[in-house]
Amino acid sequence: MGIVVKGVKAKNLEEAIERSEIVESFFFDQKTRSFIFGQKDKVQQRPASISFNKKFKGIRYLLRYPLTGGQADSLVLFLNDAKGGDYNLISFKTVNKLKFFNGNVGNQLSWNCVSLVWAAYKTVVNIDLDANGGYFLFPNDVLCSVVFDPPGRRVNF
DSSP states (O other): OEEEEEOOOOSSHHHHHHHOEEEEEOSEETTTTEEOOSSSSOEEEEEHHHHSSGGGTTSOEEEOOOOOHHHHHHHHHHHHHHTTOEEOSSOBOOHHHHHGGGTSSGGGOEEOHHHHHHHHHHHHTOOOOOSSOOSBOOHHHHHTOGGGOSTTSEEEO
């Protein structure tokens, strides 16, 4: 799970994926097909095609939320601050994560793919993407969020 920070206009989703960049938190690198052990520098900006290429066809989702230009800019700022952060498989919702955006914590926090996305939207747009409102976050919590229920906001491809 990642957030597009450099999008492009394209003829189709496959072309867009090939030319876009995302910020994501990962511990399994799809590019090298290996686990990355150690906690440091797991939040990176990378080509979207590394983690969302054609081999994942049918299990990929494009989740869209209508952001204003200012919100999109703030989301990118939040994610830029997160780059270089640590990875934690069991990362959960916490108020302390939201201090991150204000520069109070720096990139000393640990994230997993879903907690990074959740915190970015909670901080910038004040939307809780957690479908079940639990303490822990899982990818399905965001995927099933009612925020993406309107037509065109959740696209499986």
